[in-house]
Amino acid sequence: xxxxxxxxxxxxxxxxxxxxxxxxxxxxxxxxxxxxxxxxxxxxxxxxxxxxxxxxxxxxxxxxxxxxxxxxxxxxxxxxxxxxxxxxxxxxxxxxxxxxxxxxxxxxxxxxxxxxxxxxxxxxxxxxxxxxxxxxxxxxxxxxxxxxxxxxxxxxxxxxxxxxxxxxxxxxxxxxxxxxxxxxxxxxxxxxxxxxxxxxxxxxxxxxxxxxxxxxxxxxxxxxxxxxxxxxxxx
Numbered sequence: 460x461x462x463x464x465x466x467x468x469x470x471x472x473x474x475x476x477x478x479x480x481x482x483x484x485x486x487x488x489x490x491x492x493x494x495x496x497x498x499x500x501x502x503x504x505x506x507x508x509x510x511x512x513x514x515x516x517x518x519x520x521x522x523x524x525x526x527x528x529x530x531x532x533x534x535x536x537x538x539x540x541x542x543x544x545x546x547x548x549x550x551x552x553x554x555x556x557x558x559x560x561x562x563x564x565x566x567x568x569x570x571x572x573x574x575x576x577x578x579x580x581x582x583x584x585x586x587x588x589x590x591x592x593x594x595x596x597x598x599x600x601x602x603x604x605x606x607x608x609x610x611x612x613x614x615x616x617x618x619x620x621x622x623x624x625x626x627x628x629x630x631x632x633x634x635x636x637x638x639x640x641x642x643x644x645x646x647x648x649x650x651x652x653x654x655x656x657x658x659x660x661x662x663x664x665x666x667x668x669x670x671x672x673x674x675x676x677x678x679x680x681x682x683x684x685x686x687x688x689x690x691x692x693x694x
Contacts, residue, residue, distance in 0.1 A: 483610040485529045487641045488600060492529070495596050496522045499554055502549035502589055506582060518562075518593065521555050525600075547610050555597040562590045563677050580666065587685035591652065591678065598674045599648035603641050605666065613638050621667040622647065625659050637667055 476557050485674040499519050499673060512551040574580040607613045607620040616638075619627045624643060626633030643660075650658040662668040 461672075464669060471565050483614070483640050487645075488603065489526060489529045491596055491599075491641075491645065492522050495592060496526075498589055498592065502585065506576065506586075513530065518555070518558050520549055521558065525551050525555070539689060545604065545611070549601075549604050552597065552600045555593075556601055559590065559593040559597045560673075560677060562593065566590055567684055570684055580688075583685060584673065587681055591681050594674060594677055594681075595648040595652050596645070597640070598651075598670070599645040600649055603644040605670075606639070606644070610640075619663060621662065621664045623661045623663055628661075648674070651675055655679050 570577045576586045626637045647660045
């Protein structure tokens with residue numbers, strides 16, 4: 460005879476199998492990191508002495524560590540979950556965000572002083588586009604990892620905590636059991652950077668609101684100063 464304690468401790472095989480499938484694929488964030496790493500490496504080879512960060516291989520190194528965490532730790536998988544993984548991943552994504560912000564500051568400084576890549580409209584546009592993409596990707600990764608406690612915690616929640624997507628606010632538009640994945644946060648990062656404000660995703664907590672505020676401010680600085688300077692140089 461099985462006691463009540465033993466019944467609650469062991470899940471039926473079907474339920475156990477379902478739990479192991481609640482995770483999220485690591486391939487979309489890994490692919491995004493690989494593409495951005497390739498762009499950074501290509502730019503460093505093209506303009507080896509004109510990196511916005513003044514440390515050309517810093518960002519690719521951070522991205523390589525994040526890729527290792529994604530492939531070795533699988534933060535979206537319940538089957539291979541590690542408690543240390545999410546805090547470590549958040550820390551390295553925070554470093555990526557800081558690097559992207561610092562690259563923006565340095566690029567704007569170079570623009571004001573008229574030095575570096577700001578002398579060439581082609582190089583300025585290429586550098587500005589790479590910094591803009593870096594901001595979008597780093598913030599998308601940050602949103603993905605902090606929202607509702609991360610991918611694993613979101614798989615066990617029905618109500619949003621940090622971000623309310625359209626499917627949350629209008630459940631009839633979403634399939635049963637819908638939850639946001641990395642590509643949804645990548646879309647959030649790009650729309651926030653182009654509209655300079657929330658579009659179809661609403662921030663619910665103070666941390667979500669102010670992280671979005673920082674991202675939209677940085678994007679506005681890039682568009683307002685760098686693109687305008689490049690267009691002026693072309694004309």
